[in-house]
Each structure stands twice: as C-alpha cells, then as structure tokens.
Amino acid sequence: MHIALVGIGKIAIDQHVPALTASPDWELSATVSRAGSVDGIPVFTDFAQMLEERPDIRVVSLCLPPIPRFDYAAMAIQAGRHVMLEKPPGATLSECHTLEAMARAKRLSLYATWHSREAEMVAPAKAWLKGKTLRKLHINWKEDVRRWHPGQDWIWEPGGLGVFDPGINALSIVTEILPDPIHLMTATLEVPENKQAPIAAKLDFFHPHGAGVTADFDWRQEGEQTWCIDAETDQGVLRLWNGGARMAIDGIEVKPSGRDVSEISGEYPRLYQKMARLVESGNVDVDLSPMRHVADAFTLGRRETVAPFIE
Numbered sequence: 001m002h003i004a005l006v007g008i009g010k011i012a013i014d015q016h017v018p019a020l021t022a023s024p025d026w027e028l029s030a031t032v033s034r035a036g037s038v039d040g041i042p043v044f045t046d047f048a049q050m051l052e053e054r055p056d057i058r059v060v061s062l063c064l065p066p067i068p069r070f071d072y073a074a075m076a077i078q079a080g081r082h083v084m085l086e087k088p089p090g091a092t093l094s095e096c097h098t099l100e101a102m103a104r105a106k107r108l109s110l111y112a113t114w115h116s117r118e119a120e121m122v123a124p125a126k127a128w129l130k131g132k133t134l135r136k137l138h139i140n141w142k143e144d145v146r147r148w149h150p151g152q153d154w155i156w157e158p159g160g161l162g163v164f165d166p167g168i169n170a171l172s173i174v175t176e177i178l179p180d181p182i183h184l185m186t187a188t189l190e191v192p193e194n195k196q197a198p199i200a201a202k203l204d205f206f207h208p209h210g211a212g213v214t215a216d217f218d219w220r221q222e223g224e225q226t227w228c229i230d231a232e233t234d235q236g237v238l239r240l241w242n243g244g245a246r247m248a249i250d251g252i253e254v255k256p257s258g259r260d261v262s263e264i265s266g267e268y269p270r271l272y273q274k275m276a277r278l279v280e281s282g283n284v285d286v287d288l289s290p291m292r293h294v295a296d297a298f299t300l301g302r303r304e305t306v307a308p309f310i311e
C-alpha cells in the first residue's frame with residue numbers, strides 16, 4: 001500500500017522511515033514537510049496539494065506534534081484517507097472523539113498508536129499479571145529533556161504536554177498490562193516559571209482492589225535514564241525497565257521467548273503491521289485511556305512553580 005508520511009522531524013526520521021522501508025506491507029510514496037525530506041521520496045510542502053494530486057495514496061501517517069495534528073487528520077479523513085496518528089493522538093480528548101466519529105462515518109481506518117505498548121516485554125508482562133492480585137505499582141519515568149527533546153519549543157506550550165509527552169508512554173503500558181481500570185485521584189505538577197507545561201509530575205491513582213498505584217515523572221534527570229515500572233503482586237514482583245524492553249520477575253530477568261518466525265519485532269514495525277491489518281479489515285483502533293489520565297492530571301493537578309527552564 002502506498003503511504004505518505006507527514007511532518008519529517010525527529011520521530012519520522014528515527015523510526016517511521018526505517019520501519020516503512022523494511023516493511024513488506026508499505027511503500028513510502030510521498031512526504032509532506034515544510035523543511036524536511038527523505039532521500040528519493042517525492043516531497044510536498046502543502047498537505048492539501050498532496051491529497052489532491054496523489055489519489056493513489058490511500059493512507060497517511062501523521063508524525064506532527066499534537067498541535068496541529070487534528071487539522072491534518074480531519075483534512076485527510078475528509079479526503080477519504082485512512083489515518084495513523086503518533087502519540088498522543090491529539091491535543092485534547094474531544095479532538096480525538098471527533099476524529100474517531102469522522103473516520104467511522106466515512107468507514108475509514110483510524111489508528112491512535114501507542115508505540116510503547118509494542119515494546120518487547122509488554123505483552124509478557126500483561127500475561128504474567130493476569131490472574132494475580134496487584135498490591136502496588138509504581139512508575140518511575142525520569143529522563144533528560146535536553147537530551148531527548150532538543151529545541152522542541154512546542155513541547156512546553158499548551159497542548160504540548162511537557163513531561164507527560166514521555167510520561168504518557170508509561171501510562172500507555174500500564175493501561176495495557178493492568179487487568180483492572182484505574183483512575184487518577186491526585187496529582188502534583190511542577191511547572192517552570194517561564195513555561196506552560198510541567199517539567200515533573202507525581203500521580204496517585206485509585207485502584208478498584210485497593211492497590212497503591214503511583215507515578216513519578218521527571219525531565220531533569222541527568223546521567224542514567226529511568227523508564228521503569230515495578231508491580232508487586234501476591235505471587236511475586238515484576239519489573240519492567242528500559243521502556244518495556246526488559247522484564248524481571250523477583251529480580252531474575254526474563255528473556256523474550258522464541259517468537260514465531262512470522263512475528264515482526266520492533267515497536268514501529270509492529271505499529272505499521274497493525275495499521276496494515278486495520279486498513280485491510282476496515283477497522284478503527286482508538287484507545288484514549290492513557291490520554292484520559294493526563295487530561296485528569298491537568299484538571300486535578302496542584303501546580304507548583306519551579307525554577308525557569310533554560311535550554
């Protein structure tokens with residue numbers, strides 16, 4: 001299938017282009033970008049023009065920041081294209097509901113991707129937790145914003161999510177692996193005095209069986225980076241680290257079991273494989289639960305003003 005990639009920035013170059021190049025399902029047939037390009041691929045600077053001139057491209061993948069993703073997605077759906085969305089699927093929940101309704105009305109596929117859910121050990125962690133009684137779960141997601149988001153001003157603006165941009169990846173894993181639904185009870189957001197979005201956040205969730213579920217997100221972590229989830233159950237302790245790529249049970253690392261040779265590996269290759277199946281079957285996959293927790297944190301969160309962030 002022909003596909004167009006829109007917004008040729010960091011994630012498009014790091015992940016989307018290699019995943020598409022290696023995929024048997026897709027042919028990258030155009031890019032839409034104001035400044036970027038991919039060697040050998042036709043580039044459009046105007047999205048409407050690409051939609052008009054390339055009716056053979058039935059699918060578009062949007063790698064833009066959350067704002068202005070809605071306008072592009074709406075335009076693509078109106079033009080009869082299937083749409084794949086980077087995470088988070090929009091700047092607001094309402095935008096995402098609107099897009100889902102539009103796609104369903106036109107019988108088009110819409111995929112709100114959560115790349116961290118495709119990390120190697122997320123499915124094994126989900127399987128291990130099934131049937132066990134959760135006592136405690138803690139997310140420790142701490143990274144250096146200067147290292148991972150250099151020059152990305154949008155991330156500090158309203159709609160940019162601040163530290164929830166990586167934090168939502170942890171929430172996408174937790175909402176995938178926990179058998180029971182959780183909801184936010186309290187939050188503290190640390191907002192630099194010169195920014196609109198938090199640089200750190202602490203969250204505390206309600207769990208239906210009384211387990212303590214907490215999260216600690218921080219963007220000021222220098223040195224070793226931490227993307228870790230610890231879950232204590234009645235039958236042992238699970239640790240997921242490296243963003244879900246590695247897992248240990250009671251301190252002993254569990255290696256990925258021999259996969260079926262037909263199974264694809266890598267977060268983004270798996271996302272594109274899923275998108276291909278969605279388009280073939282005409283389905284929609286929009287799970288907004290990670291984003292709901294972030295929206296709740298912005299609603300409930302107690303703001304604390306902290307030192308200005310200077311990149």
Ligand code: NAP
Binds near residue numbers: 008010115
């Ligand atoms: P980025 O490099 O700052 O931006 C991506 C591209 O979006 C830019 O190169 C630009 O493309 C386009 N763009 C930015 N603002 C725009 C605007 N106002 N109007 C039109 N186009 C605009 O961001 P990124 O790091 O790739 O992140 C994009 C999305 O991917 C985010 O939602 C992020 O959460 C997600 N993501 C990022 C990472 C990561 O490691 N960076 C990892 C996973 C997911 P042109 O200049 O080419 O038009």
